[in-house]
Structures are given as structure tokens and as C-alpha cells.
Amino acid sequence: MKKALRKQVLQELKSLSAEEKQNMNAWLTEQLLQHPFYKEAKTIATYLSFPHEFQTARLIEFAQKDGKTILIPKTYPHGKMDFVLYEPEKLEQNSFGLLEPQGEFTILEPSQIDLIHVPGLAFNPSAYRVGYGGGYYDRYLEHFPGPTISTIYPCQIQDFHPDPHDIPVKEVIIYEKYF
Template identity: 80%
Template sequence: MKKALRKQTLQELKSLSAEEKEVMDAWLTEQLLLHPFYKEAKTIATYLSFPHEFQTLKFIEEALKDGKEIVIPKTYSHGKMDFVVYKPEQLERNSFGLLEPQGDFTILEPSQIDLIHVPGLAFNPSGYRIGYGGGYYDRYLSNYSGNSISTLYPCQIQDFHPEPHDVPVKEVIMYERDF
């Protein structure tokens, strides 16, 4: 079930045109920057996106201008993930093709992060998500008590039942405008 939903949603995401994505990304970024979770947060964890995902770079730039501290994921084998201070000059591509910090970096404890902007492929209406299958975010979120939020395109809302280890995000912002 999850595998099929993952594949279907990924195909739908990859079929969005650059123009559609640009419009949706701008709207989603604006909504994210206006959200109370964002306004209250001093330290924000976000991700460096794949081309088919919500593009986080504009959000990161705006958050830095607003004086927020940005942290990004650093993954290890066995599904372990830390969040480390974002330094663009330290980024290199990992085995998944994502940019990740290399070299010396500062790891933050979950209690030091006010908001986590969580990626995913599919989400149900209750905020449960299907990611890429590594379990990194479910493991991290299970030990995190702060706020979490995700930004979605309409094709990412799917109907599925969560598994016992799944951890929902607290808020979902979904693109709601017509083209």
C-alpha cells in the first residue's frame, strides 16, 4: 500500500510543470512565513528539496533575513538523523542526491528546535505522512515535542491509514488556489 502510494504520488509530483510549481511554491512560502508557528520560532529545521518537492531555498533565505537560525538534516546509516546549522559552503551531495552538510558542523538537540518543516510524499487529512521509506523523520519526531509543519501540493493529500510508528505533523499548509 505505502509503496504504491509513494510511487503514484512521486509520479504526480514529477508531472507538475515548472510554472505550476513556481506559483504553488510562492504561495506556500508566503503562507509558511505568515504562520504563527513560524513567527514564534527562533530556530527552524527545514530540508533541502529534491526538484519535484516544494522548493525550500526561498523560505530559507527569507527566514535568515528574519533573523531565524536555520538547521538542516544530516543523515547517517540505520535511519539516524540530526539537525545541524545551515552553512551553504559546507553542502555536498549525498547518496540520495540531496545536498547535505560535510565537515565540522554544530548538531542541535531536539529541544533546541522550535519548528520542524517536514518533507513527505503523501499526507492524509490527519497529518500523517508517507516519506521516502527511510523512517528518518518518524524516528526524529517521536522524540520531539515542538511544532511541526508541512507544505503540500494538492496531489499529496491521499487517503491511507497510519502505521503504529508513524508520527503526524501538527499542521499542514496545502496549496488551495486555482490556476
């Protein structure tokens, strides 16, 4: 069920035009920058996006200008993940094709993070998400008490039943409306 859903949403995301994505990314970034979760956070964990996802580059740029500390995921085998300081010069491509820190990096504990900007492929109306299937975020969020938020395109709203181990995000900003 989740496998088919992932495939369907991925196809829909990849079929969006560059112009549509650019407009949605600009709008979603603006909404996130005005959100109280963002405004109150000093340390923000986000992700480095795949081309088909919400683009985080402008968010990172604005957050740095706002004096916020930016963290990105570092993944390990067996679904383990940490958030580490964003240092562009230390990035190399990992096995998923994403840029990840290599060499020495600074890991922050969940208690040191004020906000996690969570990626995902599909979200249901209760803010449960379907990611890429590694379980990294569900495992991490299980022990994270702070606010979580996602920024998504309309095609990512899907109807599905979460698994018992799934962790919903606290808030989702969907292009043109909230839920």
C-alpha cells in the first residue's frame, strides 16, 4: 500500500512544471518564515531537498540571514539519524543521492533543536506522513518533544492509514491552505 502510494506521489511530484514548483516553493517558504515555530526557533533542523521536493535552499539562506543555526540529517545504517551542523564545504553525495556531511561534524542532541522541518512524500489530513521508507524520521521524532512542520504541494495530500510506529508532524503548511 505505502509502496504504491510512494510511487504515485513521486510521479505526480516529478510531473509538476518548473514554474509551478517555483511559485509553490516561494509561497511555502514565505509562509514558513512567518510561522511562529520558525520565528521562535534559534536552531532549525531541515533537509537538503531532492529536485522533486519542496526546495529548502531559500529557507536555509533566509534562516542563516536571520542568525539561526541550521542543522541537516546525517544517516547511518539501520535507520539511525542525527542532526548535524550545516557546513556546505563538508557535503558529499550519499547512497540515496543526497548530500550529507562527511568527515568530522558536530552532532546536536534533540533537546538542542528548536524546530524540525520534516520532509515526506505523502501526508494525510491528520498530519501523518509517508516518507521514502527508511523510517529515519519516525525513529528520530519518537524522541523529539519540540515542534515539527512540513511544507508540501497539494498532490502530497493523500488518504492513508498510518502504521502504529508512524509519528505525525505538529503542523503542515500546504500550498494555498493549512490543515
